[in-house]
Amino acid sequence: MFVRPSLMRRMPSMAFRGPKVWLWRWRRNPLRRRADAVEAWVVLGAWLLTVVAGVLAGLGVSRAVEHQLALERVEWRPVVARLADQAPGAADPGTSSGERVWGEVVWTGADGSAHTGQVRVDPGSTQGTPVTVWTDAQGRLMTQPATKSQAQIRAAMIGVLVGISTAAVPFVGVRVLRGRLERRRLDQWDTDWAHFGPLWGGRRADGR
Template sequence: MAFRGPKVWLWRWRRNPLKRRADVVEGWVVLGVGLLTVLAGVLAGLMVARSVTQGLARERADWRPTVAHVVAAVPDAHAGRRHISHDARGWAEVRWTVADGSVHTGRVRVAAGDRVGTGVTVWTDSHGHLVGSPVPPGQAAFRADLVGTLAGLGAALVPFAAGFLLRARLERRRMTAWDTEWARLGPQWGRMV
């Protein structure tokens, strides 16, 4: 096993008569790829997290709870079952009126057994269309952080992979040059011993 000395920081940029041009190029590639990877990951992550935060805040500001009334009876979800859950829900058609006076209908999940005319709370957007309930601020922050982190990792992967491929190509080129030199000098070396 070969003995290796202590790790020397910034060895690629130190003077050395045995250092080849390929070593210098690889040093700059490693530095550039490292900086690009960190920069792309951080910027993409921050931008995506900010966008998600703003989008979810806009939803919380625009979406409103509205009282809708059941128009068709909900089928009994317990028919033929032995064990009945107290929070069983089924799909029902409901109707609601928006601020401009127009009437909308849609299907939502309501408690099983709700009768026609029962009021249920639904969430609507500014046009009166059904939407889900908005994400609470705590969950919105978590979601924005998670999506931003994943986007940052994905964006950082691009320069990292490109740098990996470039270094592999430089290594192949260096090994080819080494083989060429060895083919030229190898026979002379044997005569000296």
């Protein structure tokens, strides 16, 4: 019994596929066609592009983030500010830092100019209470910069995410390309069968 490739597509793959042979497109055999070799090189190049693009993008972004965080540690400075007004809420010695409230503080920049900003303070803090804040070179209010170890972890995480996102583009392209090559190969099988199938069947009918 002979089954055309067009009908074989509708059957479960395990019904007509034999054991998987690794790297069969790279091995010399009479059934390997030129299209199979071309597909092998194209897929190999696409996979290499996926790996290289992901690694380079991840490393580049990771180094850039770590460099930026290092600049922040150098340029940002702690400044002692004063609470402009009494903070809302009642003072409670047992209050945790997570229950702090917003309060307006004032401080003097390196050039002598006055600055104001909103920071988290303990509830009920009185006017004039000293509060340590972080500012950049222009005297703008900033958060406390990340330590060196924190910067390394943050840069590594961002680099991994960017690397995966970048590699996903050629990866999807590889999957689409392989699907098209597979459909093209099956169509070629149909064409070959339509040409040689009747000849083969004729020989079998003559008993040869």
